[in-house]
Structures are given as C-alpha cells and as structure tokens.
Amino acid sequence: QKEVEQNSGPLSVPEGAIASLNCTYSDRGSQSFFWYRQYSGKSPELIMFIYSNGDKEDGRFTAQLNKASQYVSLLIRDSQPSDSATYLCAVNTGFQKLVFGTGTRLLVSP
C-alpha cells in the first residue's frame, strides 16, 4: 500500500463548477497535511495546509481532514481554467519529511 494515494485523473470539470480532489494516507501518526499545486514544468506551490480534523477555508479553496478515515480532500469552488494543474497531496510523517502522492491532474474547461 502506498503511503499517500491519489487518483491520477484527469479530473475534468467545467468552468464555475466545484472540483473535488481526494487523498488517503496510511500513517495514522501523521500530523499535518498539505496541498500543493504544480503547473506543467514548474515547481510545487503551497496552496493549503491543515492540521486538525474538519474544514479549513481559504478563498475558493477548502481543505477537509478526517483522521479517523485517514482522508484529506481539497475542494475548489468556482473552478477557473487557470486552476488546471496537477494537485499534490503531501503528508508530514515527521521532521519535515513530506510524503507526496503522485498527484491528480485537474482540467477545467471554459
């Protein structure tokens, strides 16, 4: 079982819709969780982090964490074509060792 699993996609949504990206992790001791956005040929950009169970909202982005189910999700409201990118879920397993999933490719069509 991979430590962090994501559906590779692509996830296709129309402009203005809600995009829902999901991630599961295997280490129950993980304490912090991150979502990075990566455009093709570029480096990952931090967009959200969450430490506690529940929801955390930042603008059009909402991160959701359920430690009991070992599940993290990212919702993007009012999706824009500029949101088209690969979204990487990362889990902190200790001492800043982030374990990344392989990423979900999101395509937002105009």
Added chain:
Amino acid sequence: DAGVTQSPTHLIKTRGQHVTLRCSPISGHKSVSWYQQVLGQGPQFIFQYYEKEERGRGNFPDRFSARQFPNYSSELNVNALLLGDSALYLCASSFVVTGELFFGEGSRLTVL
C-alpha cells in the same frame, strides 16, 4: 521578498560525472530540504537540514550528499551519476523544522 532560489536551473551531465546543486532559502528560514521529482511522480524526500545539521535522510544511495552553510544556504551533491538520476531537484525551505515548505523553481538535471 525573494523566494527560494536554486541554481543552476538546467544542466546536462554524462553518466559517471558528479553534480552540485545550490539553494538559498527564504530570508529567515533555517530549514532546507531537498526533493527529487521524476516525471509523472510526486517529489521524493532526499535530505532535510536544520541549523546546519542533518535532520532527515530519505531512501537514496550514498552517492547523494548535502550540507548546509552558516548562512543557511545548501548544496546537494550527487556522485557517479546514473541515467536514473535524471529528474527535477527541488529545494524547499521553512522557518522551523515543522513549518510549511516553500519550494524553489528546481534544477532540472539530465544525465546522458
């Protein structure tokens, strides 16, 4: 404010050569981490340094080494390059050991 800066941005080497990649963290950040990202995969942890001491090492061979300098900049060295070392090498910095990571633009290494 300047973000994490890495150099060189692109480089081509041949098998058996060695390479040195450099990273300057965000001002005030004392922790630097190195990741390798192969095409189509997520970044993989190589090293973490904090206050010039190695705090973590990923599952990479001894051909990979790193260090952090008194000004918190860092170098990643890879010896005896293999074709499989071709990847994007990412440096990330954070204020504290458990803080959020901010990545530089990366150094894209091609080994021929």
